[in-house]
Amino acid sequence: MSLHVFAAFVTPLGTAANNRGLTEGNITSLQKLVWNGQVHTTVSAESIRFALRRRLNEQEPCNRTYDDASRANEWKDAAFSAWSGKSKEKTYIDDDLLGFMSAEGAKQEKEKGTAKVRRAVLEVSRAVSLTPWSGDVTFNAASPGATPSAQKKGSNPVPYGTEMHATRYQYGVALTPEALRVPARAVTALNQLCALGPVAGNHGRFLFDFSPESVVFRLTQEAAPRILYAFEPSSRAGGVELAALLRKVKSGDVPAKELVLGGQVVEELGAEEREVLSGAELHAGVVAACRAACKRLEVRKK
Amino acid sequence: MIALELSVPVACWRKGRARELVETEVLPPPATCYGALLSLVGEQDRERHRGCRVTAGLLNAPVISTVLRTFWRSKNLKVAKGNDENAAPDQQQLVIDARLVVWCDSREEPDSGESLEDRVVRAMREPGSVTRAGAWSLGESTHLINDARLLPEGRPPAGCRAFLTASTGALTLPVWVDHVGTRGTRYEVGLLEDVSGVPEVQRLPRIPLAEGAG
Numbered sequence: 001m002s003l004h005v006f007a008a009f010v011t012p013l014g015t016a017a018n019n020r021g022l023t024e025g026n027i028t029s030l031q032k033l034v035w036n037g038q039v040h041t042t043v044s045a046e047s048i049r050f051a052l053r054r055r056l057n058e059q060e061p062c063n064r065t066y067d068d069a070s071r072a073n074e075w076k077d078a079a080f081s082a083w084s085g086k087s088k089e090k091t092y093i094d095d096d097l098l099g100f101m102s103a104e105g106a107k108q109e110k111e112k113g114t115a116k117v118r119r120a121v122l123e124v125s126r127a128v129s130l131t132p133w134s135g136d137v138t139f140n141a142a143s144p145g146a147t148p149s150a151q152k153k154g155s156n157p158v159p160y161g162t163e164m165h166a167t168r169y170q171y172g173v174a175l176t177p178e179a180l181r182v183p184a185r186a187v188t189a190l191n192q193l194c195a196l197g198p199v200a201g202n203h204g205r206f207l208f209d210f211s212p213e214s215v216v217f218r219l220t221q222e223a224a225p226r227i228l229y230a231f232e233p234s235s236r237a238g239g240v241e242l243a244a245l246l247r248k249v250k251s252g253d254v255p256a257k258e259l260v261l262g263g264q265v266v267e268e269l270g271a272e273e274r275e276v277l278s279g280a281e282l283h284a285g286v287v288a289a290c291r292a293a294c295k296r297l298e299v300r301k302k
Numbered sequence: 303m304i305a306l307e308l309s310v311p312v313a314c315w316r317k318g319r320a321r322e323l324v325e326t327e328v329l330p331p332p333a334t335c336y337g338a339l340l341s342l343v344g345e346q347d348r349e350r351h352r353g354c355r356v357t358a359g360l361l362n363a364p365v366i367s368t369v370l371r372t373f374w375r376s377k378n379l380k381v382a383k384g385n386d387e388n389a390a391p392d393q394q395q396l397v398i399d400a401r402l403v404v405w406c407d408s409r410e411e412p413d414s415g416e417s418l419e420d421r422v423v424r425a426m427r428e429p430g431s432v433t434r435a436g437a438w439s440l441g442e443s444t445h446l447i448n449d450a451r452l453l454p455e456g457r458p459p460a461g462c463r464a465f466l467t468a469s470t471g472a473l474t475l476p477v478w479v480d481h482v483g484t485r486g487t488r489y490e491v492g493l494l495e496d497v498s499g500v501p502e503v504q505r506l507p508r509i510p511l512a513e514g515a516g
Contacts (some may be wrong), residue, residue, distance in 0.1 A: 001430045001431070001433060002344070002432065002433050004433060031369045031370060032367070032369070033312075033365075033367035033369060033396055034367050035398060035399070036399075037365075042369060044369070044371055045444045046371065046372065063385075064383075065356055072382065072385045072386075073382055073383065073384040073385055074382070075382055075383065076384060078383060102374075102383070103376065104379075112482050113482050115481075115482070118374040119436055119443060120436070120437075120443060121435065121436060121441055123437035123444055123446060124444060125311070125435065125440070125444055125445075125446050126312050126396075126444065127310065128312075172446065174436070174437035174438075174446060176434075176435040177437055178435065179435030179436060202314070220429075221429040221430045221432075222343050222429045223341075223425065223429065223432075223438040223447075223450070224438060224447055224448065224449055224450035225446065225447060225448060226449050227448075228311055228446060228448040229311050231450070233487050248447055253449075283355060
């Protein structure tokens with residue numbers, strides 16, 4: 001019997017721009033995909049994992065850290081030796097939660113290579129904007145000399161454009177605490193995800209606050225989360241709702257007692273929706289919901 | 303024969319030989335579906351249910367979007383992982399909002415205890431009886447399955463396009479992947495066929511037995 005923790009997060013409203021910028025001519029573009037038949041912007045799971053790793057490192061040492069000055073990854077144990085069967089070394093929290101892979105090719109013909117692999121116990125899905133991208137672009141000019149690489153000659157300002165998206169992002173995670181070397185790290189991970197802060201991808205200028213405004217936790221033995229990308233724009237401008245999730249609860253696909261909800265979305269629930277969710281834990285804040293989910297994990301441990 | 307109806311919000315069923323442009327197959331290959339079923343039942347030995355038949359069918363026509371992402375690779379072993387030439391941006395195709403049926407038939411599994419088919423049914427009906435870990439994905443590990451429903455008689459809920467074997471088919475998909483080198487990778491040739499009922503068992507690609515077995 002395994003208990004899985006699934007969570008769906010939605011961020012506050014913000015303005016995304018220049019995320020993991022791919023320059024097309026003089027435009028820094030946002031990543032995009034087609035979602036529900038319309039173009040939406042997206043932020044990779046790797047960006048979110050990067051931001052989470054940075055926060056985890058503030059709680060306890062991580063194997064991999066990013067040096068902003070040299071713009072390079074630094075490893076304490078690049079060979080992941082703490083994970084070998086005989087090792088008595090302490091494992092790092094980021095390896096435990098986010099997994100690793102270290103592959104080496106065969107040294108000789110016909111021999112097989114080796115790979116040290118630990119699959120992530122905490123999986124993060126790609127973030128997708130809640131609303132379609134309407135095509136907002138700004139055109140700007142950098143100060144003379146500000147971008148030497150683009151300043152081919154002369155001292156004229158360098159023009160550039162930036163795609164922007166004023167929206168919220170939603171994404172999900174999946175975690176099986178018992179699969180961790182140190183199960184208590186599940187609580188650390190959930191706490192940090194609920195206060196994630198800036199997700200910047202590979203670009204220092206981008207800042208979008210991914211600290212969730214609302215969250216849905218589901219603690220279940222089922223393998224399928226059924227709550228991924230559960231948030232939808234509501235009729236109230238800028239608001240969010242959980243219409244599809246409520247339908248699943250009503251139809252019995254998702255037992256309400258397995259749910260813990262927190263944040264703005266709870267404030268916006270009507271009386272009928274609260275009735276459908278009777279049995280679920282409803283909290284006004286994300287932090288309180290996170291605390292309640294973590295408490296369920298601790299109760300189960302006892 | 304049983305089937306699962308699945309929804310997968312974002313996925314990439316990477317073509318084995320795709321390089322700079324990480325192209326996706328139109329639907330998950332049998333090897334990928336087999337891996338997802340093993341994950342569902344908490345089986346870590348991928349040899350355990352070789353011999354069963356597995357395939358997928360698409361219930362919708364998902365959009366394929368392309369994004370840019372950083373891929374890690376090992377170009378220079380003297381440089382730390384993820385630095386310099388050991389990381390580079392590549393385009394990746396993503397399949398958005400796929401709705402699928404995954405069939406499984408265990409009749410030709412060598413007799414070795416509870417079959418994969420029976421274990422899948424148990425995992426869906428009594429998830430508490432299964433010990434498994436990690437997210438349940440179809441393809442890359444972050445490409446999570448969201449909804450799942452058991453179709454005990456293997457009948458799809460609506461017409462779909464399924465990958466079925468055909469000696470003159472135009473689609474070749476892996477049924478077994480050798481992750482260390484490619485020598486052991488095995489393929490089945492088939493085509494995407496419109497299916498409205500339970501497909502013929504013999505046309506489901508078979509996960510091959512180990513060399514020398516059976």
